[in-house]
Amino acid sequence: MRTKPLAAVLALALALTACAESGGGESAAPSDVSKELTKENITLKLAYTDDPPSKALISAFEAEHPNIKIDAQQTPFSDYVKSIKLSMAADTPPDIAEYNPGAMRSLVPAGLIYDLTAYEKLYSWNDGFPAASLEVLRSNKEAKEYGTGGLYAVPGALSVLGVYYNKQLVQAAGITKPPSTLDEFRANLAAVKGKGTTPFSLGGLEVGGFQLWNALTNSLGDETQYRDWVYGKPGSTIQTDAAKQAAQTVVDWVGAGYIPASANATADADAQANFVGGKSAYLITGNWAASVIEKGMGDNVGFFLLPQAKTGESTVASGASVAFSISSKTKHPNEAAAFLDFMRSAKAATIQFDTGFMPVNSEAPIQASGLRGDIAGEFKKVVGDNGIVPFPDFASPNMIDRLTSGVQGLLSKQSTPDQFLTSLQESWTQYHG
Amino acid sequence: MADTDTAVLPGRTPVRPGGTSPVRGRRRRSRRLIALAYIAPAALVYIGFAIWPAIHTVYLSFLSWDGILPATWAGLDNYRAIFTDSMLGPSLWHAIVLILFFAVIPCALGLFMTALLQGTTRGMTTFRVIFFLPQVLPLVAVGITWRWLYNDEGLVNQGLRAVGLDGVTRAWLGDYNLALIALGFIGTWAMSGLCMVLFLAGAQKIDTSLYEAVAIDGGGPVRRFFAVTLPALRGEITIASVITTIAALASFDLVFVTTNGGPANQTTVPGLLVYRLAFNESNIGGAAALAVVLTLIVIVFVTAIRRLTREKP
Known part of the structure; x- marks a missing residue:
């Protein structure tokens, strides 16, 4: 019996020594930045989760740089967000990693990914990358406020949130063109419902629910106020009239069927499958779903951004990107930066578009028709208005749970818009306050 | 290191006066070393993969750590945060409600089936396989299957429509008031077979003469069940209720794949909150603290069950 306490003491001692956890605390910046690339044969390790577009972009880059081989490792999303932080903290991390703000935010203060500002200046990335697409990847050193400070990743493909519609069902309700104001859209919904069709398919179990609220908030509200809130600017709040009105609209739309x-x-x-199967006239989701939806519906589907409350207001829509970061432990920062720079090239633009995303370089000439044409047209408009805003779950680590359960409360009419927004603001204050 | 087994124990030959001879001592020591060598592999695995992580979790619960940056000592802050969090109370209550569906109903059903099937030999293996099957399936697969069964046009609603109950059909797992109950029945389905198989095995060792005695006294099947079967299965009932209660309190996978705590946090359980703290919020300390609290709650429940079902001397 006497060995038991001994084992416990030993184990405890081990625990205490083992927990001299990894160091850091300073943000990292590369030295010797240069456009001059090595002539030697090198291999870069790259960790990613989204494909398309990653694989095709990697092959195209390798074709342009025969001496640089990219050893890419794909991980399914749910595993990626759990493991990437640890692999970036390891002794031999991947040189390049697809950036996920939620999972990798703490790598910034730990100094494990490079602040890319030096490369941004060297390559003049402000030319070729839309400003809003870089802005969302900036962060202060503490990773508490975004949209300002160092640049920690560069987008490799862009996405935007909008409304897909079933042309036949919409035409059957006598609607001939996409709505230009929110009120017009409301009228369209009523007309569709009048024909006996359920207007929306909605994935309230996952992110679909809060994306509806998000689109409505963008449509009704002040974009600067919303952006500041997501970026964690001190003193910001989501308890605004617009956000409340958006939540109330969700409640009203449930009531109206x-x-x-x-x-x-x-x-x-499932919501997407229902829409593709013709069970609803509208679906709110991002262009990442475009290729699947187009395959299922062919010419019968179109896309528009949820219109603003009034005509003439500049367009606002949530968007994100498949972005890449560089490990501060890489031996080849210049070559890794060249891969990032490749993302704004015309070649990359073609790949990004062909794989269903929006090209990073909006100036690149793109030929498209049908659904892709709709998306490209709408995307160009919102980028031109500099109206791409980040998704709300970006705001704080547990915001996604608050958003999902909060909108579920609205959908089941168990909580009020005020309670929903209070809960969001509570999470925000816990992290940023 | 005085040997405990050289002490005089009742019923053993007392140690020879004059103490242990050096030869015997050496032999005993080497025998003990051999014994240790036999235990070592299992003990090392157990210490390395069960005891050590448990101790480490307790240690982590006193830290403020995001998994990457240097950890700082948090003292009892993580525990304080847990008990002031408005999410814990409801999630614990949900876990307790789940005990009804994961433990109480399956044990009752298992006993009922045992009473019915006891003594039958025809098709017994088939019954056992069919009822035990849910235990063999991973809970994740079970959860996904049931999500389909419960959905708007799933089998459950089809059945209700077929018998004219159109009015009550709904997406069960999305219903604010009924989601937890719907979730609970998945647990009932998964756990009942386990209880039944345990009880059937236990019932086989019951001496048939006891049943004959009841019959002679004029007792029917109900009397037979309460007078003989139920007391004889005391041990099996304890085991089954401990296993299923732990499954209810520490449930995670089933909830995660069916409702993920929704709608509007109506089905959150402590296990899900541990997961969210650790993986969504990078709050390793908080997650560890909640895991420790959950462990203590499980221990309290298990102790209570064992006391309740203990045979009175």
């Missing part, structure tokens, strides 16, 4: 009663038990993929 525009949103199916089963939304809270519907996963995003």
Whole structure:
């Protein structure tokens, strides 16, 4: 019996020594930045989760630089967000990693990914990358405020949130063109409902629910106020009239039968399948779903951005990117930066578009028709208005849970818009306050 | 290191006066070394993969650590945060409700089936396989299957429509008031077979003469069940309720794949909150603290069950 306490003491001693956890605390910047690349044969390790577009972009880059080989490792998203932080903290991390703000934010203060500002100046990245697409990847050294400070990743493909519509169902309700104001859209929803069609498919179990609220907030509200809030600018709040009105609209639409009663038990993929199967006239999601939807619906589907409250207001829509960061432990920072720079090239633009995303370089000439044409046209408009704003779950680590459960409360009419927004602001204050 | 086993124990030959001879001592020591060598592999695995992580978790619960930056000592802050968090109370209550569906109903069902099937030999293996099957399936697969069964046009609602109950059909897992109950029944389905198989195995060792005695006394099947079967299965009932209660309190996978805590946090359980703290919020200390609290709660419940079902001397 006497060995038991001994083992416990030993184990405890081990625990205490083992927990001299990894160091850091300073943000890292590369030295010797140069456009001059090595002539030797080198291999860069790259960790990513999104494909398309990653694989095609990597092959195209390798074709341009025969001496640089990229050893790419794909991980499914849910595993990626759990493991990438640890692999970046390891002794031999990947040289390049797809950036995920939620999972990798703490790598910034730990100094494990490079502040790319020096490369941004060297390559003049402000030319060729839309300002809003870089802005969202900036952060202060403490990773508490975004949109300012150092640049920690560069986008490799862009996405935007909008409304897909079933042309036949919409035409059957006598609607001939996409709405130009939110009120017009409301009228369209009523007309569709009048024909006996459920207007929306909605994945309330996952992110679909709060994306509806998000799109409405963008449409009704002041974009600067919203952006500041997501970026964690001191003193910001989401308890605004617009956000409240957006939440109330969600409640109203449930009451009017525009949103199916089963939304809270519907996963995003199921909502998408319902829309493709013709069970609803509209679906709010991003262009990342475009290729699957187009395959299922062919010419019968179109896309528009949720219109603003009034005509003539500049367009605002949430968007994100597949972005890449560089490890501060890499031996080849210049070559890794060249890979990032490749993302704004015309060649990359073609790949990004062909794989269903929006090209980073909006100036690149793109030929498209049908659904892709709709998306490209709408995207160009919102980029031109500098109206791409980040998704709300970016604001703080547990915001996604608050958003999902909060909108579920609205959908089941168990919580009020005020309670929903209070809960969001509480999470924001916990992290930024 | 005085040997405990050289002390005089009742029923053992007392140690020879004059103490242990050097030869015997050496032999005993070497025998003990051999014993240790036999235990070592299992003990090392157990210490390395069960005891050590548990101790480490307790240690982590006193830290403020995001998994990357240097950890700082947090003292009891993580525990304080847990008990002031408005999410813990409801999630614990949900776990307790789940005990009804994961433990109480399955044990009752298992006993009922045992009473029915006891003594039958025809098709017994088939019954056992069918009822035990849910235990073999991973809970994640079970959860996904049930999500389909419960959805708007799933089998459950189809069945209700077929018998004219159109009015009650709904997406069960998305219903604010019924989601937890719907979730609970998945647990009932998964756990009942385990209880039944345990009880059937236990019932086989019951001496048939006891049943004959009841029959002679004029007792029917109900009397037979309460007078003989139920007391004889005391041990099995304890085991089954401990296993299923732990499954209810520490549930995570089933909830994660079916509702993920929704709608509007109506089905959150402590296990899910541990996961969210660790992986969504990078709050390793908080997650460890909640895990420690959850462990203590499980221990309290298990102790209570064992006391309740203990045979009175």
